[in-house]
Amino acid sequence: MKIGGLQPVTLLDYPRKVAAIIFASGCNMRCPFCYNSNLVLPEQIGLSQLLDKKQVLDFLVRRKKYLEGVVITGGEPTLQPGLLAFCRKIKKLGYEIKLDTNGLRPEILQKLLDAKLIDYIAMDIKGPLSQYKKFCGAAIDGKKIKASIKLVMASGLPYEFRSTLVKGLHTKEDIAKMARVIKGASLYYLQNYHDQSRPLLADFKGGSFFNKEMEEFRKLASGFVKECKVR
Ligand code: SF4
Numbered sequence: 001m002k003i004g005g006l007q008p009v010t011l012l013d014y015p016r017k018v019a020a021i022i023f024a025s026g027c028n029m030r031c032p033f034c035y036n037s038n039l040v041l042p043e044q045i046g047l048s049q050l051l052d053k054k055q056v057l058d059f060l061v062r063r064k065k066y067l068e069g070v071v072i073t074g075g076e077p078t079l080q081p082g083l084l085a086f087c088r089k090i091k092k093l094g095y096e097i098k099l100d101t102n103g104l105r106p107e108i109l110q111k112l113l114d115a116k117l118i119d120y121i122a123m124d125i126k127g128p129l130s131q132y133k134k135f136c137g138a139a140i141d142g143k144k145i146k147a148s149i150k151l152v153m154a155s156g157l158p159y160e161f162r163s164t165l166v167k168g169l170h171t172k173e174d175i176a177k178m179a180r181v182i183k184g185a186s187l188y189y190l191q192n193y194h195d196q197s198r199p200l201l202a203d204f205k206g207g208s209f210f211n212k213e214m215e216e217f218r219k220l221a222s223g224f225v226k227e228c229k230v231r
Contacts, residue, residue: 001082002026003051004039004075006059009067014098014120015158019069022056024077028104030137031126033166033193034200039075041200053086060093069119073100078108087117098122103148104140113155121152121159127170128177135169137200149182161225162189165217166206172220179221179228188225190217 005023013021027040038044060070070090077083078101087097098120101109112118127135129142152159161182165175175190182188192208199206209217214230221228 001053001080001086003053003056004045004048006051006056008059008063010071013071013073014069014096015160017069017096017098018067019071019098020060020063020067021071021073024072024074024080024083025050026079027074027076027102028079028138029076029102029126029140030200031135031164032137032199032201032204033164033169033206035196036075037198037200053082057089057093060090060095064093064095067095069096069098071098071100076102076104078105078112083108084111084115084117087112088115091117096120100124101148102126102136103145103152106144106147106151109148109151113151113157119157121155121157123148123152123159123161125149125161125163125178125182127163128174129181130177131174146181153182153185159185160187160189161185162191164191164193165209165214166193167209167213168206172217175217176220176224179224183224185225186227188221188228190214190221190228190230192230 002025004025007021010019010021023039025039025045038048096119099118100122103123132140192214193206218228218230
């Protein structure tokens with residue numbers, strides 16, 4: 001398990017829980033708007049120091065009195081060969097686990113679900129399946145994304161799908177297509193892209209939507225899912 005970062009506490013990232021966030025290093029996508037290039041690009045990962053797994057677990061032991069959950073995010077956590085064993089250790093400490101995933105490794109998601117090692121799933125929907133490469137920067141197999149969506153929705157766990165929307169990249173039609181692919185989902189978050197100094201692609205020129213536009217997208221997506229929120 002390669003850990004690129006630890007946020008000791010968050011009140012925002014795990015619904016209704018005080019949690020810590022563990023950032024896994026490495027990703028199988030290259031979303032041009034990614035906020036975490038230091039966890040994605042090998043040359044940047046090489047520059048930052050990885051955290052020792054034992055020290056992270058010791059931290060969780062010490063904080064058990066104050067924390068209820070652990071968010072495992074990335075990068076893409078399902079790429080880590082030691083993910084199941086690591087989750088098992090965290091569960092043994094009495095924590096609930098939220099997994100953030102891009103959905104490209106449904107076989108690992110299945111294993112985590114079978115072993116009852118996760119309690120909440122947040123899965124990204126990057127763009128319409130037919131053009132995923134444009135949005136995630138990698139040639140992916142859409143069947144894998146579809147399989148993960150199916151697993152998430154049938155998991156019986158609380159879950160959310162979420163999309164970061166970028167002006168200049170996503171269109172209204174794209175948003176309708178993305179919502180259609182998760183038709184019937186209980187919760188879909190639309191996240192407005194915020195400009196950043198170091199996007200993953202140095203020449204990336206995406207922008208943010210106006211609040212009015214985000215509300216319009218929310219109404220559009222609400223026609224496909226049980227609840228759609230903007231954040
Ligand atoms: S899936 Fe995309 S946004 Fe998420 S860490 Fe990987 S490159 Fe960044």
